[in-house]
Amino acid sequence: MNIYQHFRPEEREFIDQVVQWKSYVEIHYTPKLTDFLDPREQQILKMLIGENGNVNYQLFGGSHNLERKRAFLYPDYLTANCDDFQISLFEIHYPSKFVTIEHRQVLGTLMSLGLKRGKFGDILMKDERIQFFVAKEVNEYIKSNLESIGRAGVKLVEISSDEAISAKELWQETDLTVSSLRLDTVISGIYHLSRQKSQTLFQQGLVKVNWTLTENPSFSCEIGDMISVRGHGRAKIIGIEGKTKKEKWRIIVGKQK
Structure with a gap:
């Protein structure tokens, strides 16, 4: 059966990637961790992996009610926990009395570091606090290269996911x-x-x-x-x-x- 017929032409590349991930887990009998996926990509992954095969999956973005999530694909003899997703949370310290930083500025600065969008999860903002989730494998690179957002000098502080700003969307x-x-x-x-x-x-x-x-x-x-x-x-x-x-x-x- 042609699986592409159920999806859009522009989604073929991602479909092929999911099929490769699933095959990798089946052949090597070892888990596979993905980058952060947007909700549409999560939907595609759910449809392709299914619920009753030899490969299971879990989705997690670092906290609850988040939009972007990493997928952990694993053989049926394993179970998944939060540590498997390798997600870090950073809080941005900046002179909030003198400057205002917007969501688009944070995302633009992160993308300017030369990393793929998939390495970053949700950006959380409340009052003057700003946080973002990131794939743990690029922690040190981000710490070394992110020094300012707009005209504001910033300092990154890694914090526990328990300290995440509430991301409940209405x-x-x-x-x-x-x-x-x-x-x-x-x-x-x-x-x-x-x-x-x-x-x-x-x-x-x-x-x-x-x-x-x-x-x-x-x-x-x-x-x-x-x-x-x-x-x-x-x-x-x-x-x-x-x-x-x-x-x-x-x-x-x-x-x-």
């Missing part, structure tokens, strides 16, 4: 009925916009799906997709419940409060 769930699963149609329904207005958002480069900028309004939405429209906030596809008698789609979306 999502307001809504049932929607839409004429199709096209991205522009779904955006119109979520944000109460006209179809023409939603298409303008694409032309202005304001739409991201699964953290990737897209200019394709006909993109077909699936469960797990994260939609971000600059100026309107984030939403995610929680469920697709099928069609109505009038051939419209019933979907469940979560909109971030």
Whole structure:
């Protein structure tokens, strides 16, 4: 059976990677730890690994209610615990009385270090506190190379995951009925916009799906997709419940409060 038919063309590379991970565990009978995965990648991994095979998996991001998580794939004779995920938590100390640091600045600085996005987990911010999760194997590199964010000098302090800022996200769930699963149609329904207005958002480069900028309004939405429209906030596809008698789609979306 062609597994690609169930996924999008642009997801083939990641599908191949998951298949290789699974094969590695089956052949060598040893566990495999991945980088941090976004929710769509986690969804794909769950579908490909399954629940009743010789390979098990657990997902963990360093604390509870996090978006980005590492996957630990392991043979059925093992069990997984938090230490297997090799995740560190850093808090950023900076002169908060004099400067303000935004989420995008933290992410931009981390990415400028030359590491893949997959080496970093969630960035947590509350009041003047800023923390981020990272794959433990790049701890020393980050400590040696991250000295400033914007114009602010910073100091990194490694802390226990028990000290993580609460990352509980508030999502307001809504049932929607839409004429199709096209991205522009779904955006119109979520944000109460006209179809023409939603298409303008694409032309202005304001739409991201699964953290990737897209200019394709006909993109077909699936469960797990994260939609971000600059100026309107984030939403995610929680469920697709099928069609109505009038051939419209019933979907469940979560909109971030």
